[in-house]
Amino acid sequence: MQGIARDMRVAEERAERSEDESVRDADVIVVGGGPVGLMLAAELRLADVRPLVLERQPRLEDAPPNANGLGGQVIELLRYRGLLDRFTAAATAASPPPIYPFGGVHLDLTDLADPPLRGLQLQHPSVDRLLDERAVELGAEVRRGHRVVAIDQDDAVVAVDVEGPDGRYRLTAAYLVGCDGAYSRIREMAGIAFPGVTYPEVNRLAELTVPESVTVLDDGALDVPGVGRVDAGYTRTEHGVFAMGMLASGVLMIQTIEEERAGYDHEAPVTVEDLGESIRRVLGFAIPLGVPRRLSRYQHHARQADRYRAGRVLLAGDAAHVLPATGVARSVGMLDAVNLAWKLAAAVQGSAPDGLLDSYHAERHFAGARALLQTQAQVALRRGDDDAADALREVFRELLTDEQPQHRLAAMIAGADIRYPVASPGAGRSTGAKPAASDAGRRPTDDRHPLAGAFAPAPLLRAVRGSTGVAESMRAARPILLVLGDHPELREVAQRWWHHVDTYCAEVDDRPADALLIRPDAHVAWAAALDEAPEVAERGLRDALGEWFGAP
Template structure:
């Protein structure tokens, strides 16, 4: 019997496999495709997931395979551009990486940790009793597997979700996005500010251009390539896996702009439709859903970030159950926390859909007013945090500290006079208790959980609290206020809630 079977070897499934291996669980990943798709459906990561990958030491691999992380100068939002370039402190960090490169790198990382991935093995059914029996169709014919837990990371058309009979309520928007990555010939002049001067069309401004025919948008990818996008109202529902021709894209450009845009080298052609959907339950018994199997979002790129964070949240909780020490309610907390995160992402992406879809004078007025509000720093930062998922705060029993429930930001540390950082302590993916103010009365409480929680005493010039208890997903489970009386009972409650009880405690 397998401990955990993961259905789907996309980014969410591969991150889940790697996190389980860090936690000492050996998962099996089943992927129905015999070979990976080379056409990217996303071109980058941003926000909180970038920091989490840095904490795990994976970000440097991704940067080596693609490009360095950068502070995003702007972000698209509902057909508008959020100009972040004038902010003193960056509001959003991004990594430009095509999805196939991301998945190949994650697959190599997971394999190095010992995860097994079987490609060309399709899950066609499952049923649960004392364990979960999985029906698989492989290259050599059908077979069955059993597992203690199964996680569906198999995308928007999830077979796991279908077998569970879970609804997927929401909206498929009647608009079609056509996307191309291409260079442009010398006859199309690229101006210093990024705009294009196109023969027969004139000046096209970088970002979004709205016409009676739809929306035309473009931006630079590196020094030569452009990402060019058309959006048209269209009731036809397409299969996202069906190919799109250059002729189809050019026809869309003519409908939207009223003229042609000559392309040079074409690297990517794809078509997709936006959906805003969320499954009502992320857990049904021993079966869980993560990534696009649990949610689809009405803007590009957001689902990829959200799905990888689902996996990081779930992995250590599943590992605790496999190892036999999961406290009551721990597995259910996955649904509670990540359904909330998905709802927040659905909120902001649905707002984007409303902004971009209006075509009357009232909609134009709304976009104009919204763009004016975005000249102020506070709404810019708030929207950037919502897009990046950095605005989340989970409820944390035992602590009302402002840091409790938030993602732990990195800061320098000195442990036993050795310079390090909080991020380095979180790299192994284990729970961490760090005493920052020499509080022996708190250390004595945390010490009882030492078999499950790593203990550190450190100093820092940027002390955010006297002590921190941090979960493997880098969220603060408990914090001691600066220079205040100790709260051993609150720390004990937090340790018990997230890491179980031990004999004699």
């Protein structure tokens, strides 16, 4: 009955919106069809919003072969959406408990019972392909070979000029999200600053077949005609680093690292010749190279946009933050998308309470700063080459043999320990200020329940997902009120928001709270303490529902 009434209400809302929709081409234009743009498109569809993804590359395979891993808290989110099985099925290896190279110091989580950091190995472009499939099956339009070249906005709409296969054209939407990567033009055109540092080392990374003219020796070294033996492993010269190893598939992996203060054109494709010249500069001689399976060139940056929003233009993913260590960058970006989608949907549909869209900056800028904190610490660990740096690494190695620091650091890398600092959207207005590293390290010290602002505890979610209804609400990105204690009055309060929130009662061992209000992004908006007085719980829930989901 509730479902039918809700569908009718949705139909009414659609009719009300159709007037606006007829004058714009999409609700939200997403610039960039990388993992973050595609994740955003899928999440927007779940919230019944019309996204249009514009991607400059004509084919999915043309994306730079950057990442082959997906790790961090997004894994829990994929589980929550019922998507984890798809990703696990596409993984190239069963995921063992991770050993994470934290700035060159091994963080070995093999002995942890429930490690907060998990990862999947996926070959390029599997992640993008799975996300593309998902966005398209939910009804998102993805236009490949369409490059956004200009943007313009006023109080009512945002417009973009696009260069497509048939020439230049213009589109309008209510909002635009720049998911266009580290060198974002959208960020630049929106006038958003991107402070931070770019480290001078340029990395070139390749997977190549072994050329016929060389012989692979038993210890993995190469015998190169006219040169002799070239060792596997790391070779450091005064010009940089050369690293080489044989993958299980018989493919040769080669990496060079050189300081190039002049920089390079990041849009120019990297070639085997470019890699060959780099090897010659580092080692002082050339080696024959086979056919490349993967070729990339990158620099590490530690930068963060000082605002994630400028009017109707928002940023997510690498456009908003670039981290100087790999492993969880996609997770951070995809979780930006998940945080943003339901807020944008409420703004488009006219139901957003005051400050909701600005809470995106407050929450995800904080999360990005936390990610920068742990990745910049890795830079300090891996770059130092004096005795003091050796001592720092040794101290870390020692600390990381104990379970408690292993757990704490793993949670920090994964982003599993993020607790958003805003108690309500009204408190989340964008200040435009970049928090200092010390702010990013500081934990909220307000009087909220300790779970408020945090990701809903994964073990609890796994326990209650046994109920079909809960699992369906999670998959559909619907907010959930989970009543775990004896509080019939909370169901009555939530009844007034039935259009927005699904209510479930559950019994679990060791309940962490009497009730949890869980947002579509799986973060807890509000929680009732154990054995909370009914009138206190009732007021708390009513306030939280109004603040996060608007008028009943």
